[in-house]
Amino acid sequence: MNKFDITVVGGGISGLLISCLLVARGYHVCLLESGSRLGGYLQNITKDQIPYGAHHIAIPDRGFIDQLFQHINIKISSELIPADDITIFHNGKRYDLSFKLDDLRKQLTLYFPNEEVQINKFINYVRSFAQALAADNKEDIKSIFMDTVFKSFEQFLKTYFQDTKLIGVLSAIGPSYADVYLEDSAFSYLSLFATYGGGTYYFKDYGESLIKSLREYMDNSNSIIRYKFKANKICKPDNEYHIYNDDGQQIITDHIVIACYPVDLLQTLPQTNVRQQKLLEKIYEMKIGSSAWRFYYRIPQKLFNNEYIYHYNEYRSPCLDGKTPNFIISTMDKSKGQINLMATVVCRYISEDQIQNIILPHLHAEIKSLLLVEDKNIELAVSIGRSNREVVTSNKNGSVFGWVRDAKGNLISNMIKSIPTVWEGVYVVGHWSSTFGIYGSILTVIDTLDKIDKKREC
Known part of the structure; x- marks a missing residue:
């Protein structure tokens, strides 16, 4: 039976990336993937290369x-x-903006000249957070975290602005991109702005070539990828960890990096002291975030903006008691013009019946009206929901956004960082405790690599 220096559980972007970087550092690595393909939410489906997410x-x-x-x-x-x-x-008016902070500052000032002073203060605050993240300044990040985690993003915006239209425009971005609801933590909202404010991109092929390159790097090393190995239990009968799947197969390893939904697997760790028990009790209280529905359409028109966001205050769905968040229409221009746009609806609670009877007719009508497309030229190519995501990731309920990021959720997510101090040799990556999306995942990878390297030096 093979024994490994480090075993990584989960073959999404975080798990695949840290596996490759560990191999580059000379570690003997085993990567466990519960499915038959690597990539997680960077996997593509269908011949049109339609992405699950990211x-x-x-x-x-x-x-x-x-x-x-x-x-x-x-x-x-x-x-x-x-x-x-x-x-x-928003409220019948169109605002052409940029995620880049310098451009956004100028654009908001043109639309809302009466708020120029406060716009500058707001952008400067966001920039200070972005700089703290880039420099990995833990003290500044902690200070901003404690300053914002107990405020809703609506409360936070109202400390800067009086113009309700400006607050509405800025509010539109949060729910669309980070599952940030009105009652959720301002820290989640800020992490979105700070991260996207430095530059946003599409992958040329929605990540397909990146995943291929990472997989080939692993294949050309002396490490192992085990597919269809769903880890469900961790034991430590001696000084080594044993990871088991449903069939009783096991992997023996010195270190474990959990790069998937961590809570259930963490619960199986041996608990020998009160500190371990208390930490797991807190982590187990994390609430699962929502699963976005994504609908891909073919239309004849070429779209020029990357993202069109329709504010939820204007588009309330009666079946959801007015709680339907924004929806996004994204330009998904392919060289052959096969898939021209994607519409996203992010909802915490939504059923198949609601999709068919309310959401899809609503989206069709809005595409027709806003983009001036005839009915006959609007073709729904693919719809991707919770059940599709459950096939490709271990995220509970096919969640896109991990956990509910209110104050409690953000506080608990930060506790995950302390896992290595409570269980020696156990790490968690991809949990977005510092900031949002792929960048947040990469930051956890870097932090974990640093901890593992320091452990080796001791």
């Missing part, structure tokens, strides 16, 4: 990311297409 990603520092990927001979910048432009429709 189509619009934020990478604030391309140089930093390039430097990281150089260790495994991948030029990540060549895979990225800039996609900073967004259009927000």
Whole structure:
């Protein structure tokens, strides 16, 4: 039976990336994937290469990311297409904006000149958070975290602005991109702005070539990828960890990196003291985030903006008691013009019947009206919901956004960082405790690599 230096559980982008970087550092690595394909939400489906998710990603520092990927001979910048432009429709008015903070400052000032001073203060605050993230300044990040985690993002915006239209426009971005609801933590909202404010992109092929390059790097090493191995139990009968699947097969390893939904697997860790028990009790209280529905349409028109966001205050669905968040229409221009746009509806609670009877007719009508497309030219190509995501990831309920990011959710997620101090040799990546999306996942990978390297030096 093989024994490994490090075993990584989960073959999404976080697990695959840290596996490759560990191999580059000379570790003997085993990567466990519960499904038959790597990539998680960066997998593509159908011949049209329609992504499950993660189509619009934020990478604030391309140089930093390039430097990281150089260790495994991948030029990540060549895979990225800039996609900073967004259009927000709010209360009957169109706002053409950018995620880039410098551009956004100028644009908001043109639309709302009466709020110029406060707009500058707001952007400066967001920038300070972005700089703290880039520098991994833990003290500044903690200070901003404690300043915002107990406020809703609506409360936070009202501390800066009086103009309700401006608050509405800025509110539109949060629910669309980060599952941030009115009652949710301002920290989640800020992490979105700070991360996307440095640069947003599409992958040229929605991540397919990146996943292929990472997989090939693993295949060409002396490490192992085990497919269809769903880890469900961790034991430590001696000084080594044993990871079991449903069939009783086991992997023996010195260290474990959990790169998937962590809560259930963490609950199986041996608990020998009160600190371990208390930490797991808290982590178990995390509430699962929502699953976005995504609908891909073929239309004849070419779209020029990356993202069109329709504010939820205008588009309430009666079947959901007025709680339907924004929906996004994204330009998904392919060279052959096969898939021209994607519409996203993010809902915590939504049924198949509601999709068929209310959401799809509503989206069809809005595409027809807003983009001036005739009925006969609107073709629903693919719809992707909870059940589709459950096939490709271990996220409960096919959740896109991990956990509910209110104050409690964000506080608990930060506790995950302390796992290695409570269980020696156990790490968790991809949990977005610092910030949002792929960038947040990459930050957890870097932090974990640093901890593992320091452990080796001791």
